[in-house]
Amino acid sequence: MNIAVETSTEGIVIFRLTGKLNMVYAPTLRQEITEQISTGHNKIVIDMSGVDFMDSSGLGALINGLKGARQAGGDLRLAAPVEQVKLVLKLTNLDRVIKTYSSAEKAFSES
């Protein structure tokens, strides 16, 4: 899996992921999100459009980031998940907890 990080002029951090978000790569993502939050960024977007598969370990990394961002007064949101990711979110009821948007650019545009 590849992780590219960019910060918008509004201070929103966008993680653009490519590949499979599973038990092998979840710890790396968790650590990178934690680093961003610890340096003062509390608005995090995970662009999932390039993730063709996510397991419960990947979901755990997202929840860890969500909790960290919310504790810092911000939020973690998802952009453009594929069907498999939507299925995992739905069956675990996390679709009620993590907000999902059609694109990374829209994730914080209406908050």
Add this chain to the structure above:
Amino acid sequence: MNDASYSLTMFSPPATLDEVHELLSAVWEKSPHVSAENQMRFETALIELVSNVFRHADTGDGVACALNIDISDMHIEAQLSDTGEPGDFKLMHATMPDELSESGRGIALIQALMDEFTFENQGEHNIWRILRRFTPEEAE
């Protein structure tokens, strides 16, 4: 007739799931009668199962797993046999943890994805089995 069988032997460490994904890519190519929904459900459940074995069954010497996949007109099934620690493992009534819990969803997720999910310990092996039945339209 759409019957086919596949097998794969894996060792952990290193815990890599790429070979499972690669095997399934080949399976889906040869079995176009499996719907996209069932492919997605089966792949998700199988990866959760293999991850679970890698994560919990390693007693320090590593773990070996033998994976067998069987497809027919009616269903797709996987059987995973591992050499991990004999588990006092209970599959009954797995429930999703609290929404903000960061782990503990694997077993409940497999149950939600599959029609059958069983576990038994046979001597030195743990035998895991998952099965997804096709709908009548898909089975035609």
